[in-house]
Amino acid sequence: MNDESASAVEAPEAADSGETETETETPAPVERRRRARRRRRHVPRFLGLDLAWAPRKSSGGAVMEIGEDGGARLISSSALRTHEDILGWIARNRGRAGCVLAVNAPLIVENTSGRRPCDELLQDHFGAYNVDEYQVNTVNASHPRTIGRALMRMGFDPNPMAEGDRVVETYNQAAQVLLFGGERPVRLKVGPVGARKDAVSRFRDLIWERLGDAMPHLDETPAFDALLEADLPSSNGSRVGELEERLEATLSAFTAAYLGLRGPESCAFLGDLETGYVLLPTTPQPPGE
Template identity: 30%
Template sequence: METERFIGIDLAWAHGGTRARPNETGVAAVDRSGVVLECGWTRGLEETMSWLARTAADGSALAFVDAPLVVDNPAGQRPCEREVGQRYGRWKVSANSTNQSSPRLAGVLLREGLEESGWVYDDGRGGPPTGGTVMSECYPYTTLVGAHELGYDQERPTYKRRPARVPTAQWRAVRAAECDRLIARMAGLATADPPLLLASHPVSRRLLDEPSPQQAADYKHREDLIDALLCAWTAALWSRHGPARCQVLGADSPAPPGRAPTIIAPARPEQRRGGE
């Protein structure tokens, strides 16, 4: 049975105490034709897992999560995170370090909770799954610079972190304009293989119809949804093209099959190991 539904989760990594209101998690689901079936936001792991249970109710879904799902290193940086910098550093893409002492491991808790409900973690080393409810880890920045369809041939878009060349007073306006350019490029995925049809759902369509806000909280709200949609499209790309378009960072892990801490990342030829 082929995977019918591709899900993106831009997970809030922190899972603070009972007094802290969880940050928003962006969520999105698309079908094989690129139609956005569901998208929006959740708060907290319980709400996110409930959303996943509803969205993957047909039993055939591949979820790509932007958060560390398997963390087996006591200290330092996971090899897959180190490889992000090695393969994509020229495009100004790197990854935060995660280990078992890290305070923000909501992804590990999400994986464990989903596994208890029947989901399967897959590290990608055996190629794309062909059915069931499966989750893997991804990183949207590698999609932005690794998928040629988006056109970021030289460096990542500056829709998140302020470059040193941009004065602080100008940053919010510059960031909003850059986000609008990113959304325009994502709209071009309507004719890609696989496609992504932003206009097919009222929530994602607002990305096209409304300019990006400058106020910090409103902007982060939009950014979380954008990253969730990028995760969902990356899952569809992996399912459709497998290793021909993507690489598995951390594939050399000695972990048992299916259990390695990996990141599945779209890749141009020059971003692969040994690439020029």
């Protein structure tokens, strides 16, 4: 067959069966997953980082999003080891629709000795509640200070009033006093393993009981259940330490969600952007209650 005759050949038309063609429908579970993925692309992320003060120590990270009911949902928690682990985890989880990152460690540190003005304010306000005294300078807080500067180079703004991605310093012991009540915070990571397990158990009870009715409330999720139900009796010291870090990171992520949803006007701000500050949630209850 030559080219001319070949080009004139047309495919035969399909026989009309008399039936109307219908489009293939996507199965409902698949479509729901697709919608959920599309929705997550537009949902802000709230990250909590329990940052070690020394590079050889491990850290913990937690990721929260806001659910359809307005509750804070723990999506995941992670054990983080190195400087690169920490920054890589943040880069992967910051999301596309804005991010608030709350760090349980000093970020802005300019004094070479002594402590920052905000450390003195913390002691003034929370010393009566047996919160550990903070004494931060460039000597003892060089690692978190380095991480803080790296985060700012990644585009995180340390100003809580800013638009876009923000990073704030928080202090979980003081946040416990405000969110959980009581005369003193639960101290994690101190003492023999048995005492630490008892502290983890009390902390888990408080974070579930007090934040379940907070604003935002903390929803039950598989990631959160895994923290609450992690087996303590059979855990060794390193496993307990990892759980402590993830729980601390979860509380920090809640502070980030609190700032993102209720705004900086609902938070306590001790210090300033030049010498350092600590941001804290002020109350677990909705405004007006």
